[in-house]
Amino acid sequence: QSVLTQPPSVSGAPGQRVTISCTGSSSIIGTGYDVHWYQQLPGTAPKLLIYGNNNRPSGVPDRFSGSKSGTSASLAITGLQAEDEADYYCQSSDSSLSALVFGGGTKLTVL
Amino acid sequence: QVQLQESGPGLVKPSETLSLTCTVSGGSVSSGSYYWNWIRQPPGKGLEWIGYIYYTGSTNYNPSLKSRVTMSVDTSRNQFSLKLSSVTAADTAVYYCARGLRTTPSFFDQWGQGTLVTVSS
Numbered sequence: 001q002s003v004l005t006q007p008p009s010v011s012g013a014p015g016q017r018v019t020i021s022c023t024g025s026s027s028i029i030g031t032g033y034d035v036h037w038y039q040q041l042p043g044t045a046p047k048l049l050i051y052g053n054n055n056r057p058s059g060v061p062d063r064f065s066g067s068k069s070g071t072s073a074s075l076a077i078t079g080l081q082a083e084d085e086a087d088y089y090c091q092s093s094d095s096s097l098s099a100l101v102f103g104g105g106t107k108l109t110v111l
Numbered sequence: 112q113v114q115l116q117e118s119g120p121g122l123v124k125p126s127e128t129l130s131l132t133c134t135v136s137g138g139s140v141s142s143g144s145y146y147w148n149w150i151r152q153p154p155g156k157g158l159e160w161i162g163y164i165y166y167t168g169s170t171n172y173n174p175s176l177k178s179r180v181t182m183s184v185d186t187s188r189n190q191f192s193l194k195l196s197s198v199t200a201a202d203t204a205v206y207y208c209a210r211g212l213r214t215t216p217s218f219f220d221q222w223g224q225g226t227l228v229t230v231s232s
Binding site: 036046 | 158171211217
């Protein structure tokens, strides 16, 4: 059981907008720690998608955006494309565990 | 562009020690800007951070694995390594090495391709 909670799955049609939530306890996101997001395409290593809540590394399309409020963070994907079908993970730090932690992951299906 | 590559046995017997090495190319493990991490993913499951090592040799391990984990760094070979002792079937996973930024919290901007380690007799 992850200390960061994500929905197991989300889906959307091409061109639509989807959001993936990431909820943590007061010892994680609530402490002010940043949240980062990764995309894992089938059979590949995870790839950094968003860092520091809302920053995109070079090469990541601006269709991907992140936000954080209180003890929750969200990843939004607009203009959904078939190639976005993947697993998405949020990540932060747990001050009570002194550990880096991941959410359980969300499988995005493009209908 | 820095690249990371995991290497080590793909099969380990229960109760034995899993040993993996990550070779870094295109960059230096001696860079003061990064932590060098191990992360694993059991088949069909999510990601679990194992720990990191800094080039000075200082470490930070996941408390859930701390009693079984040892990490080391070899700056002359530009490599860092993981040892996980007393393995069981629950340690079967794809093991990734990853570069982490020295931020709070750290995040992982470069990953190896991963290597599957199966624990079985």
